[in-house]
Amino acid sequence: MAQKTSSHAGKRLPNQTRRRQIIEQAIIFFAEQGFGASTRELAERIGITQPLLFQHFSTKQALIQAIFDTLFERMASKDWGAMLHDRNKDLRSRLIDFFSQYAAALYDNSWIRIYMFSGLAGGAFNRLYIASVTEPLLREVAVEIRASLGVPHSPSDVSAAETELLWILHGGLYYTAIRRHIYGMDSPSTDLAQVVEAGVDSILHGMKGLAQRAKVPGGRKNRRVVAE
Amino acid sequence: MAQKTSSHAGKRLPNQTRRRQIIEQAIIFFAEQGFGASTRELAERIGITQPLLFQHFSTKQALIQAIFDTLFERMASKDWGAMLHDRNKDLRSRLIDFFSQYAAALYDNSWIRIYMFSGLAGGAFNRLYIASVTEPLLREVAVEIRASLGVPHSPSDVSAAETELLWILHGGLYYTAIRRHIYGMDSPSTDLAQVVEAGVDSILHGMKGLAQRAKVPGGRKNRRVVAE
DNA sequence: CAATTAACTTAGCGTTCGATAAGTTAACTG
DNA sequence: CAGTTAACTTATCGAACGCTAAGTTAATTG
Numbered sequence: 001m002a003q004k005t006s007s008h009a010g011k012r013l014p015n016q017t018r019r020r021q022i023i024e025q026a027i028i029f030f031a032e033q034g035f036g037a038s039t040r041e042l043a044e045r046i047g048i049t050q051p052l053l054f055q056h057f058s059t060k061q062a063l064i065q066a067i068f069d070t071l072f073e074r075m076a077s078k079d080w081g082a083m084l085h086d087r088n089k090d091l092r093s094r095l096i097d098f099f100s101q102y103a104a105a106l107y108d109n110s111w112i113r114i115y116m117f118s119g120l121a122g123g124a125f126n127r128l129y130i131a132s133v134t135e136p137l138l139r140e141v142a143v144e145i146r147a148s149l150g151v152p153h154s155p156s157d158v159s160a161a162e163t164e165l166l167w168i169l170h171g172g173l174y175y176t177a178i179r180r181h182i183y184g185m186d187s188p189s190t191d192l193a194q195v196v197e198a199g200v201d202s203i204l205h206g207m208k209g210l211a212q213r214a215k216v217p218g219g220r221k222n223r224r225v226v227a228e
Numbered sequence: 229m230a231q232k233t234s235s236h237a238g239k240r241l242p243n244q245t246r247r248r249q250i251i252e253q254a255i256i257f258f259a260e261q262g263f264g265a266s267t268r269e270l271a272e273r274i275g276i277t278q279p280l281l282f283q284h285f286s287t288k289q290a291l292i293q294a295i296f297d298t299l300f301e302r303m304a305s306k307d308w309g310a311m312l313h314d315r316n317k318d319l320r321s322r323l324i325d326f327f328s329q330y331a332a333a334l335y336d337n338s339w340i341r342i343y344m345f346s347g348l349a350g351g352a353f354n355r356l357y358i359a360s361v362t363e364p365l366l367r368e369v370a371v372e373i374r375a376s377l378g379v380p381h382s383p384s385d386v387s388a389a390e391t392e393l394l395w396i397l398h399g400g401l402y403y404t405a406i407r408r409h410i411y412g413m414d415s416p417s418t419d420l421a422q423v424v425e426a427g428v429d430s431i432l433h434g435m436k437g438l439a440q441r442a443k444v445p446g447g448r449k450n451r452r453v454v455a456e
Numbered sequence: 457c458a459a460t461t462a463a464c465t466t467a468g469c470g471t472t473c474g475a476t477a478a479g480t481t482a483a484c485t486g
Numbered sequence: 487c488a489g490t491t492a493a494c495t496t497a498t499c500g501a502a503c504g505c506t507a508a509g510t511t512a513a514t515t516g
Contacts, residue, residue, distance in 0.1 A: 012482060012493050034348060036264040038473065049495055054475060113348065119410050120262060120344060126411045164423045165430065167407070168400030175399025176392070182347050183354045195392045198434055202393065206430030240463050240512060266503065277465055282505060 019056045022046060023066050031110030034117050035064055068125045071114060076133050078105065084140055091148040095141065095200045100193055102137070103173040107181050112174075116182075138166045145207045162210050169203045247284045250274060251294050259338030262345050263292055296353045299342060304361050306333065312368055319376045323369065323428045328421055330365070331401040335409050340402070344410075366394045373435045390438050397431045 025046045043050040057063040083098050106112055118125045139155055142162050146153035179185045253274045271278040285291040311326050346353045367383055370390050374381035407413045
């Protein structure tokens with residue numbers, strides 16, 4: 001009764017081709033509906049019957065795992081680091097470029113919604129991604145900033161406070177994308193580039209403060225002062 | 229097998245008391261499991277039978293709506309604005325206090341998880357909350373910062389770019405909480421207060437920059453009064 | 457204490473879910 | 487072109503879902 005969504009009708013596809021097609025459509029489908037959505041509706045959208053899904057993936061969870069593997073591979077294989085180390089450009093331009101492109105990729109291709117669904121489900125996917133992609137990238141950023149400030153800039157020199165500050169920028173851009181594309185709030189008057197620019201400038205100043213403060217041993221651990 | 233979570237066993241409760249108990253437990257339960265979780269398991273956790281839920285809420289969706297109403301009321305009734313306008317403290321202290329407490333409240337009481345589930349489900353809850361709570365608060369923050377910079381500081385003077393910069397800080401803190409409490413990544417070496425402090429300092433600098441360079445031509449809604 | 461009310465339970469309905477088994481047919485091969 | 491393989495469908499199972507109807511029992515009232 002239901003008709004296929006694919007370009008031409010019920011062709012038989014080689015095993016691996018069909019498998020890849022299922023994964024690609026499942027990424028889009030589960031990103032929209034969440035992992036609780038039914039395999040029947042997914043199959044209908046692909047234009048196949050539901051039991052065929054289980055000939056390529058033993059369980060629904062196995063299909064979801066294949067989605068994670070695919071997305072992880074896709075994001076981890078990109079080379080954002082190169083953009084950061086291009087010394088032909090000044091640091092500020094490099095950072096703006098890096099964060100602009102990284103922020104754009106974060107939303108693209110259903111990544112952000114799958115990522116949020118996964119985090120809420122409690123699996124290890126997010127921790128794996130953060131530990132092996134995001135954290136190293138932010139550390140590279142911190143190293144570049146420290147280098148341009150003329151302070152020691154081996155990876156071990158980066159303080160936790162500096163990393164956290166970069167996490168604020170990263171998370172802020174992340175949340176900006178969520179607000180626009182998940183919550184459906186459009187901020188019409190500013191574009192992403194402008195936001196990234198202002199964010200990078202702010203964080204650059206903050207990093208400078210942290211780096212200088214770190215030189216002084218026993219730096220300021222000020223508690224809030226409610227004074228008078 | 230499962231025993232009631234309440235203090236003492238199967239007492240009969242007056243209508244409104246039971247209703248409130250169900251809502252409170254449902255907040256915790258759905259925050260953990262998502263709205264796809266079953267009403268049977270919720271009932272078991274409360275220590276009642278499942279059909280009793282439907283004597284207080286006509287449908288599962290009605291219960292979820294009651295959760296939204298309760299959480300919205302709880303968050304919107306707090307008076308964070310007062311903290312911002314306390315001129316006995318300097319601006320920086322006020323901002324650090326404000327963002328510290330707001331960030332703490334964001335995670336507390338299952339708020340952040342319910343909020344994320346809701347956003348992904350596509351309802352109007354998040355847009356409503358942002359428009360009536362978050363946006364006004366950030367605008368108040370921007371007004372206070374502009375006031376301390378000696379530039380025009382009526383609410384209409386706040387540019388979109390300034391709001392977006394504050395959104396980065398807000399989103400960054402939000403995402404920090406997510407990372408710690410949803411993804412289960414603990415950043416042991418820094419506490420939230422220190423992160424807020426660094427973030428506020430960075431954003432204060434960024435806001436100063438934006439306010440000064442505000443008369444860039446080509447801006448859409450930028451009717452800037454600043455002369456220079 | 458008997459009668460009434462209201463809180464709560466027991467039993468079960470129709471539907472949808474993930475998953476399986478068996479049968480069908482398109483595509484390849486010699 | 488017959489035979490084999492592999493891609494795909496039909497039909498269905500048991501479990502879990504939201505929700506309902508009818509009965510039971512604790513608390514209240516005169």
